[in-house]
Amino acid sequence: MKNSIFFTALLATTISLASCHNSNAKPVISNEIASIEKTSVDGNTKIQVALLLDTSNSMDGLIEQAKSRLWNIVNTLTTLKYNGKTPDIEISLYEYGNDGLSAEANYIRQVTPLTTDLDLISEKLFTLRTNGGSEYCGAVIQDATKQLSWGKDNDNMKLIYVCGNEAFNQGGINYKEAISDALKNDIYVNTIFCGNQQDGINSYWKDGADYGKGKYFNIDSNRAIHYIVTPYDVQITTCNERINNTYINYGSHGYEKKQKQAEQDRNAGSVSSANYAERTVSKSKAAYKNDSWDLVDKMKDDEKAIDKLKKEELPEELKNKSKEEIKVFVAKKSKEREAIQKEISELAKKRQDYIDTEAKKTKTQDDLGNAISTSIVSLAKVKGYSVEK
Known part of the structure; x- marks a missing residue:
């Protein structure tokens, strides 16, 4: 393990750490990473x-x-x-x-x-x-x-x-x-x-x-x-494209984040179809929340979010719409997402029951x-x- 083989830079923006021997050492964090820390919701159990x-x-x-x-x-x-x-x-x-x-x-x-x-x-x-x-x-x-x-x-x-x-x-x-x-x-x-x-x-x-x-x-x-392949995997993964179409990017990094969402779909699929299904199941959960770039999630916490956004922060298809039209559009996408999430959740329960049954037949x-x-x-x-x- 001590011989070097190769190293590829891990982060596009590097985090510099002071020596760990200094108990007061603080990491110097890029703006991209610093903004991530603000995504946590204070007041809730974590x-x-x-x-x-x-x-x-x-x-x-x-x-x-x-x-x-x-x-x-x-x-x-x-x-x-x-x-x-x-x-x-x-x-x-x-x-x-x-x-x-x-x-x-x-x-x-x-x-x-x-x-x-x-x-x-x-x-x-x-x-x-x-x-x-x-x-x-x-x-x-x-x-x-x-x-x-x-x-x-x-x-x-x-x-x-x-x-x-x-x-x-x-x-x-x-x-x-x-x-x-x-x-x-x-x-x-x-x-x-x-x-x-x-x-x-x-x-x-x-x-x-x-x-x-x-x-x-x-x-x-x-x-x-x-991986235990189940009869429900294909049905679950076909829900993925549908649920992705309910995400409405906003803000200076919204489009980029939406593209990264699709990239992580591809990464999950590159591992296995079962892993792709697992990721899709995650999208039906409350924990998969993207209020920093998705208007549907944002407006669940802040109904007046639209009133605070500038025209240039909206995606092209919404820039020429009135605020009331945008609110109607977001509400429609929110309702669509909830229906798809419910469908995924019901399939996920059947999938997990199948996995649990099959796992008992072989050594875990x-x-x-x-x-x-x-x-x-x-x-x-x-x-x-x-x-x-």
Whole structure:
């Protein structure tokens, strides 16, 4: 793992981190990334998940599993309710252990802050590349704990997942001290070792999870994901184009964001048809929200949003319409979307029932998605969340 193979720049706009040995270190964040942090909705209960992925050499399988299971993990998160309400879902992504990253920053980079922009998480996952490096789990846990905007409410569920395959105790930051700081903020630390279970125990990965009040898993990161194809996949994916036609871009980056939505559809489909179906199911959930660029979502929170927009911020087909005409158009698209989401939701329940039945016939595969989804449900119950499928 220590030999360099290659490195491709992860972000178009780089995030510079100060040394992790400095407890006051702050990342310098581009305007694009800074705007993402504003997408969170204050006041609601939050489920916040930070994925800390080892991108050192030989971790290509781990990255593939992350790309393959993102929407499955999102759909697991959307089954959780707190006092009958759907929490906001925020995900953050870090990479660590990559020689292409700064040695002064302990070979760690914050790829995204905690964000509700799920398409962004998908986009950045598909840009990750591996390269030989030194993996400092304690340091990346410390960075995630101190740099991210974790919710203060006791009802929030805050989870860190560290994934890798080198000794957990490497580097100058003691992992127990870093985890202790996380626990002070009510953040549970889970560990996923890519390799033999006993090797993970011997190299302190289980100890890290035990200390962090989280779960320890081991996976075969080089094993291909096994998908269960269902009779409902085609029906679900045909809903995708229809639901995409209900999105109305606005603002200076609206058109670009709508194009990126389509790009993440293609990325999901490049993995498998089942993964494409999983992504489509996510679009039927409240967690898949794009109020920063989509007028339908925006007007659900702010009915007067149209009154605040300038003509040049609207898409071409709406620029010559009156505000009342625009409101009627948006209302029509909103109604269309709700009908399609209901259709997807009903198909998704049948699909999941089929998958659950088929999974019982064979040994459940232990991959990244299963590890994270299993622990999410288990820890959610401890926090008083219910699971509604």
